[in-house]
Amino acid sequence: MNTDSPLFPPLLRGEAVKPGVDPFAKAISRAVAGVDSGSIFYSEAIDCLKAALVLAPEGNLTEAMQAVYVAQIGLAESLGALAPPEVPIHFVWPDRIKVNGALCGRVRFAAETTEADSNPNWLVIGIDVPFLNTRTEPGATPDQTTLHDEGCGEVTPMALLESWSKHTLLWLTYYINSGFERVHNEWRPRCDTLGHDTEYPLSGTLVGLDEDGHMLMRQGGMTQTLSLIDYAEPA
Template sequence: MSEAPAFPPLMQGHAVDAGIDPFEKACAMAALGCDAGTIVYSVGVNRLAGALVMAPEVPLEEAMAMLPTCGVGFQNALGALAPPEVAVHLEWAGGLRVNGASCGRMRAMAGSDDPKEMPGWLVVGFELPLVLLSAVPGDDPDQTALYEEGCADVDPTQLLESWARHTLVWINRWEDEGSRPLHAEWRGLAHAMGEEVEINGQTGTFLGVDENFGMLLRSGETTDLVPLSSVLESQS
């Protein structure tokens, strides 16, 4: 068994057993008032998952910048540990791409779904398959797993620790410098920008994002704004 991960100051870990979803557990803990900075995690043989509890002091739509923030933190973390030829990109709605194929996702839930209201709590999590569980590798070429992409030497506990550190760096930069540095970093990692995409039942060309990372979606002569809060998962 790996040692318990070491997280930066102001962050504290909470491990869960196999079979328990760290994201759902983190949301339940956040709703009950656990400390911001809590990272609920599971390091398994086939899957790595972690979720960070936050307490935003801005309205939800602005706080949704934490979804791409945690995504950039993940890309920076894996980029530091994986071989240099491994490419990591981020889908607008939270999907993770490794060497062009889908490889896990980021997800988010908040204490409120009102874009103009401070949500009380926000949880952003990620889940990453480490090995393919399909019977025949290659059956679905758009799906991959970390160890299939030349990353068999990446220790999942170190990746979790690195994600926490890099994410904290970007949260601090967002708080101190505003969204401009985060926008610049994220744009270089964004998947499918300039291409046709389907989001929330709408199809169009992904032109870019606004200041709150809302998607600018062009269809014919019309450009619509799809708010990032639209990808929030609903509380059950």
């Protein structure tokens, strides 16, 4: 257990959950109860970072889901600031994180509604990043990694949580002031599956995001639109 309480920037506030409690589930339950936007719920475990941020979107669900990309950029910039400079950070759309070419955690999200045109009262975005391998022998899962295995042994979960909150708030400000285009331009080069064949989340070629944040996937001669809404977790 980490006894050092993380420091959060203005407009955000944190609350540690009890051991064994999922911060993402806690954030959803508190969001339903009307907790303030900007609340972050987090675990104090030392082998991983599990945290979830509650937001109160002003637009419809399609617009609200664009904040997921904001949180991903915040995480990438946080890891970039704390990890050794040679460690690359990328995404796999819609929710996976890659460190040094291997999967290293995920982003989670859920909203009050699943209707694209409805205005949700709350949106919860969570991150789950493994720091230590506590389940398998080293090298047993070469497509998966941890921060410790990638040379980030000096990084702690609470340091990453602090950094994520600051970078995410900064990019939320950019998003509010400049719209989705700036977020899109920053996010796109960090998604290493764009322009390539992939089996996740479906088989096809990811072409890129449209102006609403939907992913365009080419399958044969057809292109279909994929929405983050379809990959949100049940509320």
